[in-house]
Amino acid sequence: MAEKLVLLLALVIFIALIYRPVTRAVFGSLDARAVRIKEELEEAKRLREEAQILLAQYERKLHEGEAQAQAIVDHAQEEAQRLERMTREQLEQTMQRRTQQAMDRIAAEEGRALQDVRAQAAGLSVDATRALLVQHLSGDRATSLMDEAVEEVRRKLA
Numbered sequence: 001m002a003e004k005l006v007l008l009l010a011l012v013i014f015i016a017l018i019y020r021p022v023t024r025a026v027f028g029s030l031d032a033r034a035v036r037i038k039e040e041l042e043e044a045k046r047l048r049e050e051a052q053i054l055l056a057q058y059e060r061k062l063h064e065g066e067a068q069a070q071a072i073v074d075h076a077q078e079e080a081q082r083l084e085r086m087t088r089e090q091l092e093q094t095m096q097r098r099t100q101q102a103m104d105r106i107a108a109e110e111g112r113a114l115q116d117v118r119a120q121a122a123g124l125s126v127d128a129t130r131a132l133l134v135q136h137l138s139g140d141r142a143t144s145l146m147d148e149a150v151e152e153v154r155r156k157l158a
Contacts, residue, residue: 122153 129149 125153126150 126146126149130146
């Protein structure tokens with residue numbers, strides 16, 4: 001029994017001697033692992049916050065980009081409407097100008113045609129007057145009446 005007691009006492013002493021270093025090593029590694037896990041959690045939290053900040057920045061930039069795109073579309077629509085109005089106004093002005101030019105040409109041609117008709121009428125009336133005067137009158141009297149008639153027709157046509 002004494003052997004057992006010595007063995008038991010040696011075992012207790014051995015356990016007492018290795019208990020401290022073993023518990024320190026075990027608890028040290030557990031503490032180190034807990035510190036490492038805590039640091040990893042803090043790093044993950046920091047990365048999550050950075051990701052949320054970046055996400056907010058990108059969302060803000062996205063909204064700004066959408067607003068700019070809408071502003072560009074609105075401006076393009078306004079510009080297209082303005083150009084359409086200008087084109088219509090220019091077309092209307094061109095049409096009015098061409099209509100006026102055509103009316104002026106028609107009036108000028110009417111004037112020329114009227115002058116031609118008057119000139120032909122005057123020529124015919126002079127010829128008719130000459131023929132009548134030659135038939136009914138003779139000599140100087142016919143010539144003077146014819147000259148007076150020609151002058152009168154010229155005055156009326158002028």
